[in-house]
């Protein structure tokens with residue numbers, strides 16, 4: 233490469249730059265509007281209003297209700313929350329998870345971790361185009377199956393999985409269904425009801441947000457054990473906001489709609 237040649241960055245599936253409009257929208261919260269959105273006094277109001285607006289915008293993108301959106305530090309945390317939070321949830325049925333061999337490490341690693349804790353995991357194969365056969369999903373279901381986690385779009389080869397078909401199978405068997413949509417949100421339609429998913433992962437830095445921003449859609453009524461026990465952010469146990477009574481963390485887990 234000569235001094236006059238500039239490299240061109242094309243790997244937007246690994247990460248995108250922060251959009252100038254995003255940086256502009258965030259600016260006030262890096263300067264003056266620093267209040268803790270969970271505080272409940274004058275200094276928290278601008279931050280809380282911005283958080284509420286952001287939650288509504290993410291919900292609109294997914295065709296969900298704002299109280300079904302839990303902000304996380306990124307796609308990895310959202311995947312971990314969906315998988316481990318389901319495994320640890322009170323009253324869970326069984327300890328069997330169905331996933332695919334081509335999931336992102338942020339799904340495969342929590343699954344392997346749960347195997348060490350007594351869980352069992354089926355890693356479904358894919359065909360030569362990277363596609364999962366929904367019939368394989370159906371055949372893998374046992375009375376012990378508590379979760380199906382299949383990614384929407386693959387991060388290496390871009391294969392888009394038949395999520396709506398798999399969602400219909402999951403619903404028929406009453407099994408919770410998660411999709412890692414880190415590579416698809418903002419690029420192809422990701423309305424949760426059309427996909428038939430109960431949980432859906434978003435990674436902000438794949439669509440022009442800064443690193444350290446993500447979300448998990450959690451269908452109203454699902455219980456999830458939190459990964460981190462402590463402060464009341466994101467509907468935590470000490471939160472005061474009564475406007476979204478349908479979604480709250482309990483000491484036992486996240487109860488959305490409960």
Ligand SMILES: Cc1ncc(COP(=O)(O)O)c(C=O)c1O
Nearest residue numbers: 306307308336338387414415435
């Ligand atoms: C499919 C998929 N899932 C999850 C992740 C992890 O997201 P994050 O980097 O926000 O933790 C990525 C990022 O590469 C991804 O491509």
